[in-house]
Amino acid sequence: MKDHDYLALDGYSMHVFLTVLEQGSLASAADKLGITKTVIGNCLTKLRSVFHDPLFVRTGGQEIVATARAESLGERMRLVLADMQQLTAEQVFKPKQTALHFTVGTNDFQRDLILPELYRQVASETKEFSLRTLISEYPSLELLRTGKADLLLSPVAPEGTDILYKRLFIDQPRCFFDGNARQAPRTLADFRNARYVGLNLVDGQRVVPLAAPIARELEQQVAIRVPNFSDMASFMRGSDLLAIAPGMLRMGALSGFSSSIPPFNLPSVFMFMLWHKRHQGDPAHQWVRNQLEAAVSGVMERVKLAKA
Template identity: 35%
Template structure:
């Protein structure tokens, strides 16, 4: 290891190290950082000389981190988070802020909460651009690797560095076209009906179906769609049933009749999730507060 007098590190070099550590690939790290592969390789060579360790070695067609790199990674990540905290600058002023904020949310969460949030931005922080991407079943890496700034999901990933806060609760409800059929009378009627159901792009199904199968029951679903937005077009004019969050009755499923789900399924909670490095960021905190205010008004 070189002496402290020989150290010549900067935040960009350390960010390159973390990108390669996360991606296990020089080329993927270069794409993520928006630089050339040669620039990443040059920075790694400098870090190897400064830190006195190979950091990454060839493994088949790829590379693998050394033990030193794996052990040092969390310390460097923490150091960069601390340095970002030093550069937060003056107090956050919404009307003067200019940046892009990316939220990962599936269609239900997106349509429920984010139109109202976009209105808040137009009125109070017009310089903040809102970018929305699908969340699927969220993973910690979505936040760790800055693929998004915040996630809204009922599925918080189990990770110590991911912060979470409850937004609101909802429950599953049965929807049908009242011009075509009556509401299911009981569980037997519900199970013997035909359904339109959800299979997400990730291949995941509704928790309802997993719960039913665990009890030895299943629904007959001749139609499946990849998100809740697809339900109205296939439900309209048919005798199918659709089971979806109750709050959709005030949105895309407003034209359909709703009835209680004859299956004992607990309500679920929507959370907003973010990485701990943004915990004290004033702009991030302001955005989280706006989303919480919107959710609280829905519960009022």
């Protein structure tokens, strides 16, 4: 047999061969399979060219007998077909039998707020779970496209048909400050005369325009820029600095600070879960996405209780 002959094999021809081998007759095999003897003959001709063996020979009349090679091929073909069947069978995801390793691109806001809950849920339901985070204010879609991340948590809905997404929640901005170091700003003038700590304006990351005129105005009042929300705390503590940040940070990095709702409208903060299209039908990935949504629901319930 030539090295590449095996590429001519197909499951249907092997199934026909095994039926003929079991029935010991072309006519009986045709009846069982519901096909004509011509179709059976074509399948056997293909296999004869692959194995360079007649496979079946006539003993007189319509009776046939398998060659020694055909007899030896029978059990091995059954194993091959069983493997092919398993290969095409629908995947069944069993968390307790699975080791999962996920990388999530996120900013520190979602990392601190959501991912601990996700880890606890998934780790309790799986054989093994490891979670890695890649921190960026606006995680790049290339992390998904290159396979460097399995999921992204981002305030920006993606562009591109290869990236899928689902909105997780909507938050409202609040003004954070150290209540031990300064009074709460109350009027628009208080906000305009204040100095702020804000996030770095890194090229390629800040892709959401500051639509509200007041937001653009206050952006000019930023005195200190830091890479993450959690880094704001050390600068705000003991100072008169303000920070305009997602309100849910009250339960995270800015939990030790006072906060208030600004007396002007600011754009809502959206949060999306993003994944690549190639993972859409993967049972394990689907399960983790469902777990993430459940984790967000748990966090939102705690937010409601904190407001009550």
